[in-house]
Amino acid sequence: MTKKLSYQQLKDIDREKIIHPQSVPKQNADEGPSMIYSKGDGIRVTDMDGGTYIDGVSMLWNVNLGHGQSELATAAYEQMNEFAYGSQFYGNSNEPAIRLADKITEYAPGDLDGVFFTSGGSESNDTAFKLSRFYWQLQGFESKKIIISLKRGYHGVTVSAQRATGIEAFREFSGSGDPHIINAKAHLTAAEQGDRTSSDFEKSIRGLIEQEGADNVAAVILEPVQGAGGVHLPPDGYLQAVRNLCDEQNVLMIADEVICGFGRTGKNFAVEHWNVTPDMISFAKGVTSGYFPLGGVIMRAKVKEAIAQYDQMLAHGFTYSGHPTGCAVALKNLEIIEREGIVDHVTEMEKELQKGLHTLQEKHKCMTKSRAIGLLAGFDLMKDPEADQLFENDVKAAETFVKACRERNLILRKFDFEDGMNTVAIAPPLIITKKEIQELIDILDDALTAVHKKWENA
Numbered sequence: 335m336t337k338k339l340s341y342q343q344l345k346d347i348d349r350e351k352i353i354h355p356q357s358v359p360k361q362n363a364d365e366g367p368s369m370i371y372s373k374g375d376g377i378r379v380t381d382m383d384g385g386t387y388i389d390g391v392s393m394l395w396n397v398n399l400g401h402g403q404s405e406l407a408t409a410a411y412e413q414m415n416e417f418a419y420g421s422q423f424y425g426n427s428n429e430p431a432i433r434l435a436d437k438i439t440e441y442a443p444g445d446l447d448g449v450f451f452t453s454g455g456s457e458s459n460d461t462a463f464k465l466s467r468f469y470w471q472l473q474g475f476e477s478k479k480i481i482i483s484l485k486r487g488y489h490g491v492t493v494s495a496q497r498a499t500g501i502e503a504f505r506e507f508s509g510s511g512d513p514h515i516i517n518a519k520a521h522l523t524a525a526e527q528g529d530r531t532s533s534d535f536e537k538s539i540r541g542l543i544e545q546e547g548a549d550n551v552a553a554v555i556l557e558p559v560q561g562a563g564g565v566h567l568p569p570d571g572y573l574q575a576v577r578n579l580c581d582e583q584n585v586l587m588i589a590d591e592v593i594c595g596f597g598r599t600g601k602n603f604a605v606e607h608w609n610v611t612p613d614m615i616s617f618a619k620g621v622t623s624g625y626f627p628l629g630g631v632i633m634r635a636k637v638k639e640a641i642a643q644y645d646q647m648l649a650h651g652f653t654y655s656g657h658p659t660g661c662a663v664a665l666k667n668l669e670i671i672e673r674e675g676i677v678d679h680v681t682e683m684e685k686e687l688q689k690g691l692h693t694l695q696e697k698h699k700c701m702t703k704s705r706a707i708g709l710l711a712g713f714d715l716m717k718d719p720e721a722d723q724l725f726e727n728d729v730k731a732a733e734t735f736v737k738a739c740r741e742r743n744l745i746l747r748k749f750d751f752e753d754g755m756n757t758v759a760i761a762p763p764l765i766i767t768k769k770e771i772q773e774l775i776d777i778l779d780d781a782l783t784a785v786h787k788k789w790e791n792a
């Protein structure tokens with residue numbers, strides 16, 4: 335029997351033993367973890383200290399069916415009892431992986447027709463980079479190695495995904511590097527969106543392809559809607575323009591749908607909003623609603639068929655590629671999404687969320703540029719939006735606001751960028767109801783009033 339540990343004991347052990355991912359180590363070493371989650375139910379999670387919170391960002395935009403979904407737990411349990419793990423190496427397979435590949439290619443747009451499984455988003459993007467370079471190699475284009483990504487894109491933290499990430503702190507961390515990855519200057523910040531057209535973005539990527547030479551460029555990667563870069567929707571025509579550019583220049587287009595995929599934006603995949611078929615889609619997170627680490631790359635028939643003809647060992651793959659338990663959870667997750675009409679529900683809830691955010695924006699002067707597609711939303715905090723005036727850095731506007739929400743039992747995510755923009759992200763579980771959205775909006779309202787008062791008196 336494991337010894338029961340008190341809340342304080344757990345905090346102390348965590349503080350002493352764990353280096354947390356994407357956290358401030360010194361803060362953790364000094365103060366211990368900010369929450370120790372102990373229970374989840376629907377859109378809510380409970381901290382071991384007893385507090386219950388609305389999970390306004392589905393943890394890391396992944397717990398799409400919400401917490402405590404027992405059907406997913408049962409699917410994992412049953413699969414584990416039957417056959418918990420088997421590898422896909424050396425040509426082996428398992429039924430859940432086979433069924434999942436069939437299901438995912440059925441969902442995917444256009445002629446996306448083959449799947450390579452991974453254990454998460456970063457691995458998926460590294461896989462997409464390697465497979466696109468390999469694809470060109472097979473076509474006799476040995477020099478096509480460069481991957482072009484966008485400023486403010488987030489693609490993960492493995493060495494190549496890190497370099498593709500266009501957020502400086504991640505891109506530069508530890509000085510690790512993949513020399514064949516470059517960042518376009520184009521950036522989809524909401525501030526620019528109004529003034530810049532899709533052709534500006536196209537020009538920025540075109541400029542890089544021309545600078546490097548199309549013979550050296552393997553692929554362009556982008557998120558259809560940027561997530562961790564501050565929730566930015568593309569201008570109309572943008573994805574189509576990139577698609578056309580890639581076709582014209584003989585470059586593959588990779589859509590990173592790690593956040594967007596499986597209903598988050600009100601479509602199975604976000605590229606469907608703009609009728610674009612990329613050459614590869616990387617996915618993870620929502621495929622299992624976070625109940626099991628799983629990801630993958632879906633590829634168009636021409637890529638899959640070229641690779642399928644390779645007659646030596648494909649020197650790439652993860653121990654957990656095609657994990658039967660993960661795939662069984664994903665299959666159940668997709669079954670529930672279909673059965674419950676979740677994707678249509680998201681479109682309906684988008685309207686509620688947009689309406690609520692709009693009302694708040696009218697009421698609170700510091701809130702601006704609210705945006706939402708499906709249940710992926712964000713807004714900026716500015717000192718004076720009309721005068722285009724940002725908050726001073728020491729105000730820590732987004733951090734202060736997110737803290738105020740937390741004090742009101744709502745978990746949100748903040749982004750404060752080096753250019754001084756303060757952004758707040760909202761991405762609740764896709765099962766959220768109209769009433770719960772109103773509850774979330776009411777908390778935002780109250781927190782905005784509180785911080786505004788504080789900032790005015792400062």
Ligand code: PLP
Nearest residue numbers: 454455456488489490561592593
């Ligand atoms: N791509 C996008 C768009 C993401 O948002 C993330 C994670 O947030 C990743 C890739 C990396 O995924 P993971 O953390 O599973 O490696």
